[in-house]
Amino acid sequence: MAVVRTERPIITLTSDFGWQDNYVALMKAVIAGINPASVTIDITHDIPSFGIKAAAYVLESSYRYFPSGAIHLAVVDPGVGIERRPLLIETLNHFFIGPDNGLFSFLDPTEIVGVYQLNKKKYHLKIVSRTFHGRDIFAPAAAYLSLGIIPQELGTSVRHPTWSESFLVKKIGNKVIGELIYIDKFGNLVSSIRESDLPLRRFTVYLNRTKIGPLSGTFGDLAEGKALAYINSAGYLEIGVREASAAEKFDIDYEKGAKILIAPE
Amino acid sequence: MAVVRTERPIITLTSDFGWQDNYVALMKAVIAGINPASVTIDITHDIPSFGIKAAAYVLESSYRYFPSGAIHLAVVDPGVGIERRPLLIETLNHFFIGPDNGLFSFLDPTEIVGVYQLNKKKYHLKIVSRTFHGRDIFAPAAAYLSLGIIPQELGTSVRHPTWSESFLVKKIGNKVIGELIYIDKFGNLVSSIRESDLPLRRFTVYLNRTKIGPLSGTFGDLAEGKALAYINSAGYLEIGVREASAAEKFDIDYEKGAKILIAPE
Amino acid sequence: MAVVRTERPIITLTSDFGWQDNYVALMKAVIAGINPASVTIDITHDIPSFGIKAAAYVLESSYRYFPSGAIHLAVVDPGVGIERRPLLIETLNHFFIGPDNGLFSFLDPTEIVGVYQLNKKKYHLKIVSRTFHGRDIFAPAAAYLSLGIIPQELGTSVRHPTWSESFLVKKIGNKVIGELIYIDKFGNLVSSIRESDLPLRRFTVYLNRTKIGPLSGTFGDLAEGKALAYINSAGYLEIGVREASAAEKFDIDYEKGAKILIAPE
Numbered sequence: 001m002a003v004v005r006t007e008r009p010i011i012t013l014t015s016d017f018g019w020q021d022n023y024v025a026l027m028k029a030v031i032a033g034i035n036p037a038s039v040t041i042d043i044t045h046d047i048p049s050f051g052i053k054a055a056a057y058v059l060e061s062s063y064r065y066f067p068s069g070a071i072h073l074a075v076v077d078p079g080v081g082i083e084r085r086p087l088l089i090e091t092l093n094h095f096f097i098g099p100d101n102g103l104f105s106f107l108d109p110t111e112i113v114g115v116y117q118l119n120k121k122k123y124h125l126k127i128v129s130r131t132f133h134g135r136d137i138f139a140p141a142a143a144y145l146s147l148g149i150i151p152q153e154l155g156t157s158v159r160h161p162t163w164s165e166s167f168l169v170k171k172i173g174n175k176v177i178g179e180l181i182y183i184d185k186f187g188n189l190v191s192s193i194r195e196s197d198l199p200l201r202r203f204t205v206y207l208n209r210t211k212i213g214p215l216s217g218t219f220g221d222l223a224e225g226k227a228l229a230y231i232n233s234a235g236y237l238e239i240g241v242r243e244a245s246a247a248e249k250f251d252i253d254y255e256k257g258a259k260i261l262i263a264p265e
Numbered sequence: 266m267a268v269v270r271t272e273r274p275i276i277t278l279t280s281d282f283g284w285q286d287n288y289v290a291l292m293k294a295v296i297a298g299i300n301p302a303s304v305t306i307d308i309t310h311d312i313p314s315f316g317i318k319a320a321a322y323v324l325e326s327s328y329r330y331f332p333s334g335a336i337h338l339a340v341v342d343p344g345v346g347i348e349r350r351p352l353l354i355e356t357l358n359h360f361f362i363g364p365d366n367g368l369f370s371f372l373d374p375t376e377i378v379g380v381y382q383l384n385k386k387k388y389h390l391k392i393v394s395r396t397f398h399g400r401d402i403f404a405p406a407a408a409y410l411s412l413g414i415i416p417q418e419l420g421t422s423v424r425h426p427t428w429s430e431s432f433l434v435k436k437i438g439n440k441v442i443g444e445l446i447y448i449d450k451f452g453n454l455v456s457s458i459r460e461s462d463l464p465l466r467r468f469t470v471y472l473n474r475t476k477i478g479p480l481s482g483t484f485g486d487l488a489e490g491k492a493l494a495y496i497n498s499a500g501y502l503e504i505g506v507r508e509a510s511a512a513e514k515f516d517i518d519y520e521k522g523a524k525i526l527i528a529p530e
Numbered sequence: 531m532a533v534v535r536t537e538r539p540i541i542t543l544t545s546d547f548g549w550q551d552n553y554v555a556l557m558k559a560v561i562a563g564i565n566p567a568s569v570t571i572d573i574t575h576d577i578p579s580f581g582i583k584a585a586a587y588v589l590e591s592s593y594r595y596f597p598s599g600a601i602h603l604a605v606v607d608p609g610v611g612i613e614r615r616p617l618l619i620e621t622l623n624h625f626f627i628g629p630d631n632g633l634f635s636f637l638d639p640t641e642i643v644g645v646y647q648l649n650k651k652k653y654h655l656k657i658v659s660r661t662f663h664g665r666d667i668f669a670p671a672a673a674y675l676s677l678g679i680i681p682q683e684l685g686t687s688v689r690h691p692t693w694s695e696s697f698l699v700k701k702i703g704n705k706v707i708g709e710l711i712y713i714d715k716f717g718n719l720v721s722s723i724r725e726s727d728l729p730l731r732r733f734t735v736y737l738n739r740t741k742i743g744p745l746s747g748t749f750g751d752l753a754e755g756k757a758l759a760y761i762n763s764a765g766y767l768e769i770g771v772r773e774a775s776a777a778e779k780f781d782i783d784y785e786k787g788a789k790i791l792i793a794p795e
Contacts, residue, residue: 017450018450019284019309019310019311020311020449020450021309021323021449021450022308022309022323022326022327025277025308025309025327028306029277029306029330029332032275032304032331033330033332036272036273036275036332037273127330131498132498135330135498
């Protein structure tokens, strides 16, 4: 069971709010008001709109690096105007707070201790003009949790949260097929294929119908402008172009998506 | 009278400095040097250049969410090269520090306890090569205030600070006329009209000469690309377009501004 | 010898990682896990790619404002795929951690107490899938240092770190010639020439072959769109255009660079 460290509990923030407006600051204001000793750390606020997979990737590749007991608040909601249940998920070492839209489906079910709907108004913000879940429900929940309020106090148990396969990886014969899950600021394309999904024998990586080549070690040995496939620092197969953007070179964006195929040489 | 909480006092930062340069970090450096126990929270540093109204909106819709005693430092100065008096405004629950250019005119005069010019050199930064008020005067003032130094010690009382109507709202007959005060990152247009300014009877919202329609509840019931008017999470009438930018659709920016009109149906 | 203040030690972060991805958050996660009492302050993460001079300028104009004992972690690496030694430099009042690529050459050699290669695996991150020095080596080093672990414990002494002249300033006869070292978000052009490099007699500033004029006091007395040279808040000669971008007006970017010349009137 996750336990919140009480001296300087960490609350991480992930959203598609951007940095221009005051939405992130309002969440921090609410958190600081409830638990002044908590520390908030921004993971990112540049999740693309409707980017549930991108948010899942960012969270999945980040949360383990935070100390045990960390509370991860994430707001990315593709259902404009559609009310999602506010959820708290407790795992063996971490807490996750956000909308019930499948965002946390990357979590290992065997590590999940409990799932709660944050429906106790007592722990919602009082000064609400119009509901902004991040500020009015998620931020107070994270702050109260960091104070030591137990999950069962913040909400009632939920049996069937929305769950979807976050990162699709199919194995067909001796091929592995993955999908685009993230585009980083350099235009590198992160696939859903992890190191552990790779075949033992030599293979070739394809991006849609384009042959990229075998798995590479570093960028160093490569001509500028040429694409290569490698395992990124989060352990995922990524396709990049030295000193250029793979997304631009191959004309790929989130809407179009991409298929990443691994086939024997 | 506002009292600074002493254990982990909060200093918020609002500016048009952007995130690229080191200006924000220098303010935080100075603050941390004077009061290591203080906590700085960025509200935003993406206020548009010369955006006094935008900054006022962001501050007005943010400061109440911070705990009592919070110190709000804001630097937005449209008068390039014009020296503005550095001010400290004390209200019943909060402190505001920034240039004397009308930025804080949104404050309720009945809540203001005192206004001070930050002219005590003893509390300015010593290592000054060329004056950068945010770093050399405002940041130290905020930090000393957070240490418990009283306002009267930091400066002398000011009788007539610059004051301007932050957000214009006119009521002419049964019409309400407001102005554009903020454009958020989605291109939503925030007007100066608040929920309390709205007539009780059914009405229609116009943006310049374009009919937007009656007040809507959510985006959910709307066709993509269609505009609607609604009360935003800060309590202001806002015009948005589902999954698109209203600013783009109606070709509106800060320089052009916009008139928002409310008329009976 | 620099001493880390133990109660709330400050670790600053400078990089070319940008704000979109989770790289910065991962460094903060690692730091918070090792020393929860430390405070991280972002200087910037918008250093241009391969921008060693820009990073040096940002650090040089920032670090003195931080309290004594502050630890400055900087990651800007132009050598894609080239392994650089991870370094720790101890000066009389500060610590600097980053790659051995000349980034810290702006430091006064007489203030340097020691230079160490961070090669003690005991103080590297354990969960490494693929090396990301910022997260796996620099962040833990900064955090352990902030806990009071001495530099000699973190690495072995290095005799000849990479050193290059950070900011070139030549004096030829009665002329002073500098180079472009930074472009700020307004498009102002920062030169390598400092206030102390200026001649005592009246002089004229040239940008490449364009005459800018004598040294100015403020923007205030200038027509919109006209360029002027002035000493910026960091003490460097800068060329700006009132309410416009000098970089755009003179078609200058980092790749092209620029020569700034000072000649007697």
